[in-house]
Amino acid sequence: MARFDKIIKGYFFLCAAFSVLITVLIVFSVLFESVRFFNIVPVWDFLFGTQWSPQTAMRADQAGSSGSFGAVPLFMGTVLITFIAMCIAAPVGLFSAIYLSEYAPKKTVNSIKPILEMLAGVPTVVYGYFAVITFSPFLRGVGDFFGLSIASESAMVTGIVMGIMIIPYVMSLSNDAMNAVPQSLKDASTGMGATRSETVRLVVIPAALPGIISAMLLGISRGIGETMIVVMAAGLAAKLTANPFEAVTTVTVQIVTLLVGDQEFDSAKTLAAFALGLTLFFFTLVLNVAALFISRKYREQYD
Amino acid sequence: MKNKDIRMQAKGLNVSYGDKQALFDVNLEIAKNKVTALIGPSGCGKSTFLRCLNRMNDVVDSCKIDGIVQLDGFNIYKKKVDVVLLRQKIGMVFQKPNPFPKSIYENVAYGPKIHGLTNSREELDKLVKKSLNRAGLWEEVKDRLEDPGTSLSGGQQQRLCIARAIAVTPEVILMDEPCSALDPIATKIIEELIDDLKKKFTIVIITHSMQQAARVSDYTAFFHLGKIIESGETKQMFSNPRLKRTQDYIAGKFG
Amino acid sequence: MIKRTTKIAMKRAKKKKNPFKFKLGSSKKNQVHLARRHARERRFRVFGFSAIAASMIFLLVFFASIIADGYSAFTQAQLRIVVTFDQSLVEKGNYRKILQNSLKQQFPEAKGRKQRFMLYKLVSKGGVNSLRKLVDNNPQIIGETDQVWLPASSLIDMYVKGKTNNEVDESKRKIKDLQIKWLEELQANNSVRSVFNTAFFTNGDSREPEQAGILGSIMGSIFSIVVCMLISMSIGIGAAVYLEEFAPKNKLTDLIEVNINNLAAVPSIIFGLLALAIYLNFFGMPRSSSLVGGFALAMLVLPTIVIASRNALAAVPPSIRFAATALGATKVQVTLHHTIPYALPGILTGTILGVARALGETAPLLMIGMVAFVADVPTGILDPATSLPTQIYLWADSPELGFVEKTSACIIILLLILGIVNGTAAYIRKKFQYDW
Numbered sequence: 003m004a005r006f007d008k009i010i011k012g013y014f015f016l017c018a019a020f021s022v023l024i025t026v027l028i029v030f031s032v033l034f035e036s037v038r039f040f041n042i043v044p045v046w047d048f049l050f051g052t053q054w055s056p057q058t059a060m061r062a063d064q065a066g067s068s069g070s071f072g073a074v075p076l077f078m079g080t081v082l083i084t085f086i087a088m089c090i091a092a093p094v095g096l097f098s099a100i101y102l103s104e105y106a107p108k109k110t111v112n113s114i115k116p117i118l119e120m121l122a123g124v125p126t127v128v129y130g131y132f133a134v135i136t137f138s139p140f141l142r143g144v145g146d147f148f149g150l151s152i153a154s155e156s157a158m159v160t161g162i163v164m165g166i167m168i169i170p171y172v173m174s175l176s177n178d179a180m181n182a183v184p185q186s187l188k189d190a191s192t193g194m195g196a197t198r199s200e201t202v203r204l205v206v207i208p209a210a211l212p213g214i215i216s217a218m219l220l221g222i223s224r225g226i227g228e229t230m231i232v233v234m235a236a237g238l239a240a241k242l243t244a245n246p247f248e249a250v251t252t253v254t255v256q257i258v259t260l261l262v263g264d265q266e267f268d269s270a271k272t273l274a275a276f277a278l279g280l281t282l283f284f285f286t287l288v289l290n291v292a293a294l295f296i297s298r299k300y301r302e303q304y305d
Numbered sequence: 306m307k308n309k310d311i312r313m314q315a316k317g318l319n320v321s322y323g324d325k326q327a328l329f330d331v332n333l334e335i336a337k338n339k340v341t342a343l344i345g346p347s348g349c350g351k352s353t354f355l356r357c358l359n360r361m362n363d364v365v366d367s368c369k370i371d372g373i374v375q376l377d378g379f380n381i382y383k384k385k386v387d388v389v390l391l392r393q394k395i396g397m398v399f400q401k402p403n404p405f406p407k408s409i410y411e412n413v414a415y416g417p418k419i420h421g422l423t424n425s426r427e428e429l430d431k432l433v434k435k436s437l438n439r440a441g442l443w444e445e446v447k448d449r450l451e452d453p454g455t456s457l458s459g460g461q462q463q464r465l466c467i468a469r470a471i472a473v474t475p476e477v478i479l480m481d482e483p484c485s486a487l488d489p490i491a492t493k494i495i496e497e498l499i500d501d502l503k504k505k506f507t508i509v510i511i512t513h514s515m516q517q518a519a520r521v522s523d524y525t526a527f528f529h530l531g532k533i534i535e536s537g538e539t540k541q542m543f544s545n546p547r548l549k550r551t552q553d554y555i556a557g558k559f560g
Numbered sequence: 561m562i563k564r565t566t567k568i569a570m571k572r573a574k575k576k577k578n579p580f581k582f583k584l585g586s587s588k589k590n591q592v593h594l595a596r597r598h599a600r601e602r603r604f605r606v607f608g609f610s611a612i613a614a615s616m617i618f619l620l621v622f623f624a625s626i627i628a629d630g631y632s633a634f635t636q637a638q639l640r641i642v643v644t645f646d647q648s649l650v651e652k653g654n655y656r657k658i659l660q661n662s663l664k665q666q667f668p669e670a671k672g673r674k675q676r677f678m679l680y681k682l683v684s685k686g687g688v689n690s691l692r693k694l695v696d697n698n699p700q701i702i703g704e705t706d707q708v709w710l711p712a713s714s715l716i717d718m719y720v721k722g723k724t725n726n727e728v729d730e731s732k733r734k735i736k737d738l739q740i741k742w743l744e745e746l747q748a749n750n751s752v753r754s755v756f757n758t759a760f761f762t763n764g765d766s767r768e769p770e771q772a773g774i775l776g777s778i779m780g781s782i783f784s785i786v787v788c789m790l791i792s793m794s795i796g797i798g799a800a801v802y803l804e805e806f807a808p809k810n811k812l813t814d815l816i817e818v819n820i821n822n823l824a825a826v827p828s829i830i831f832g833l834l835a836l837a838i839y840l841n842f843f844g845m846p847r848s849s850s851l852v853g854g855f856a857l858a859m860l861v862l863p864t865i866v867i868a869s870r871n872a873l874a875a876v877p878p879s880i881r882f883a884a885t886a887l888g889a890t891k892v893q894v895t896l897h898h899t900i901p902y903a904l905p906g907i908l909t910g911t912i913l914g915v916a917r918a919l920g921e922t923a924p925l926l927m928i929g930m931v932a933f934v935a936d937v938p939t940g941i942l943d944p945a946t947s948l949p950t951q952i953y954l955w956a957d958s959p960e961l962g963f964v965e966k967t968s969a970c971i972i973i974l975l976l977i978l979g980i981v982n983g984t985a986a987y988i989r990k991k992f993q994y995d996w
Binding site: 006007009010013014015016017018019020021022024025027028031032034035093095096097100101102105106114116117118119123124125126127128130131132134135136165169170173175197198199200202203220221224226227228229230233234250254257258261262274275279280282283286287290291293294 | 580597598599601603604605607608609610611613614615616619622625626629653662742794795796797798799801802805806807815816818819820821822823825826827828829830832833834836837838850859862863866891892893896916919920921922923924927929931936949952953956964966971972975978982
């Protein structure tokens with residue numbers, strides 16, 4: 003009996019350990035290939051170079067055979083698109099959460115929330131398709147009307163659609179944070195004669211701020227790591243631009259372009275994808291862990 | 306009670322939450338500059354009644370209120386009544402001390418700020434000092450106004466909440482078992498404070514302690530199962546209740 | 561804006577005598593202040609409502625546009641052609657020639673190579689297979705002449721569905737005037753009909769839009785999901801049980817917890833890189849196979865399952881565990897006999913939600929090559945395959961007009977499946993969850 007218990011317990015432990023193994027495997031596999039890449043291209047050139055043209059030539063003696071791997075345009079593109087996305091997702095998500103937690107009657111909340119959560123269940127490839135087929139032509143039409151020329155693959159289109167994708171995450175996490183603010187605090191404010199919006203602005207939001215910040219950080223992390231929407235809608239042009247109506251490319255887009263299709267595993271081109279993956283993993287890790295600790299601290303405060 | 310001594314009055318008040326009726330035809334007069342105590346076993350509707358007096362029940366979706374509650378002869382449930390102004394006139398102190406997670410100063414300044422009661426920082430400082438003074442807290446906190454309100458002891462927190470409530474110069478203060486979360490010493494301080502406050506404010510207080518009701522209140526209303534069983538002067542009710550049920554409750558035979 | 565609303569509020573206030581309107585703020589300054597506060601309150605409320613409304617409207621536009629684009633893919637135009645089953649050609653197996661000859665006979669005015677080529681383009685290339693099947697099932701037809709309904713080419717299909725732009729100059733469009741004329745002739749004879757598009761559900765991928773189907777990608781999705789579920793459930797539930805029931809409270813447990821929470825937010829493409837480096841390059845597993853896809857997805861949904869299962873386990877009240885322990889059960893017995901069974905509905909719900917996520921996931925599958933053109937329907941987990949989302953990605957990239965409706969239709973199917981899966985999760989939660 004005791005042996006059986008030990009075996010079962012051991013199995014459970016191995017399962018838990020496996021989850022750590024996944025992280026270790028991620029770090030090692032990505033790091034290993036990245037180190038090989040940095041042997042060919044110096045870290046410095048990768049992180050601060052402004053030229054991205056990974057197309058290596060057919061023959062080694064051809065000019066420019068090494069390609070150039072300055073990732074700054076990709077970082078800029080990622081930041082630009084994520085910024086646009088958060089400009090949509092942060093206010094809409096936050097105000098939706100406020101409306102749901104403080105204004106809407108319970109019945110309405112119970113019917114609206116699942117519908118909004120459907121947005122979170124839609125696969126991102128579908129968002130990408132929507133961006134390309136419906137939203138991009140629409141926005142270009144609007145642009146033409148105002149005499150603006152918008153590229154068919156623009157940061158704007160991608161960012162807005164990505165923002166819509168992030169809304170439910172921001173909404174649901176900040177809603178949780180606001181619902182965790184004790185009713186007694188809201189009552190105290192209402193009892194003083196504060197209007198609902200004053201209670202929200204002066205009491206609820208300050209008290210829920212850590213939760214809201216962590217929701218925003220997770221939203222940003224999701225935006226940075228999002229792949230399908232940008233692959234389908236953002237394009238491949240590694241341009242260093244802050245113009246949201248131009249096409250830009252992102253880290254994830256380049257990972258996909260470098261790795262999809264035939265590949266030899268030793269060229270700088272394929273290895274570059276892993277270096278990009280490492281960068282991506284690092285930045286999202288920082289954001290996720292920061293969000294995790296902020297919201298944890300906050301939970302302790304009200305326990 | 307003479308008409309001019311009445312500050313608030315409930316007439317034929319019926320309240321229900323969904324299908325469950327919480328108050329049945331409640332009639333009560335609340336005297337000006339006196340302390341009225343609401344007593345009764347838990348779930349008897351006294352808290353519901355108190356929350357009707359400044360329309361805090363409006364926040365609850367399922368709550369339905371029928372009847373009249375008057376403040377100085379004016380029905381506060383009339384359609385066009387501005388609840389914001391109403392609640393400024395009728396303040397509230399809750400069962401558990403609930404200071405905002407802000408500084409002591411900001412807690413007291415919250416009401417005057419949202420209502421725009423002061424014109425300058427000096428005026429606001431003065432008002433905060435006056436309110437804290439009146440709540441008997443000034444001497445204890447004057448050197449640490451910037452500390453968070455939550456850093457105070459339970460009794461001090463409750464007095465902070467009282468200071469917060471009186472900073473907007475209400476006419477009536479509603480207190481929902483303000484001492485139930487406090488130790489005897491803190492309770493005594495609050496009781497003395499209540500005695501002092503009634504010079505300026507009309508106070509309605511819910512309490513579970515018969516002794517407290519006897520000590521602090523001028524009038525008492527006894528609630529049971531959503532109805533007022535008996536109400537009148539506290540002295541008379543505690544010494545010589547008209548009904549057997551009141552006597553039993555006061556004597557602690559049920560509760 | 562503020563000034564106007566203030567004025568309106570003050571006007572309203574003057575009309576009615578109401579002490580709670582402005583009595584306290586009888587000074588003009590206070591009246592203005594209060595009116596402003598109410599205006600701000602209204603604005604705030606409008607913002608909140610608009611935010612919700614915006615999401616709702618988007619959802620509506622989104623579904624409407626997908627359905628509007630995609631519903632037509634469920635039908636397919638067919639043309640009735642008089643076919644002569646020439647014996648010698650049947651024996652040679654040259655059904656293409658049979659079809660071409662029949663078309664030539666029906667439209668003798670098609671002169672020259674170019675026009676004849678246009679003529680052949682009326683009927684789908686799949687029509688050849690239809691003829692072959694017809695002969696196989698019904699050999700006495702050889703040598704006869706019969707009217708046969710054949711699938712129209714995508715070009716004609718699109719025209720019949722009204723998806724082509726016929727206003728532009730002939731040189732700028734794919735469908736030519738001559739073809740339209742022939743089609744109108746057929747329509748006059750009642751020789752054009754629209755039928756339910758079975759090929760869409762029974763075929764694998766194809767270069768020809770009218771022959772492309774989703775069966776291959778559906779099978780790929782099923783295979784990889786089964787692999788994913790087997791792995792992620794057995795490991796995920798075990799990990800959750802360990803963390804919730806057995807783990808001592810120490811730094812290591814804390815680290816595992818942070819790690820799992822972080823994994824849940826790692827971009828999915830990273831899991832693709834991992835699968836590529838480990839499974840394909842290190843272990844040399846077959847590229848594009850559902851097996852590797854399932855492995856990648858399993859790691860992706862593992863944290864989701866662990867977190868959901870832990871919540872379900874934590875919801876089982878300690879008193880149940882005490883009761884069993886007091887009867888002399890060991891910790892493992894308590895867990896296996898009581899805690900896990902009671903938490904099972906919650907665990908299942910979490911797992912199904914994880915599966916729903918895996919079903920819609922695309923990026924990691926791109927990395928391991930489940931995005932190649934695969935015409936054959938996969939029959940096992942080692943066959944090269946695509947999945948529904950990668951099929952959407954592939955078709956969305958195809959330039960042919962016919963693939964637009966196919967992509968949208970594929971999205972409709974995927975969303976339907978996700979709806980059913982999520983609905984099942986909600987049903988289980990409602991029906992079986994214990995209310996402690």
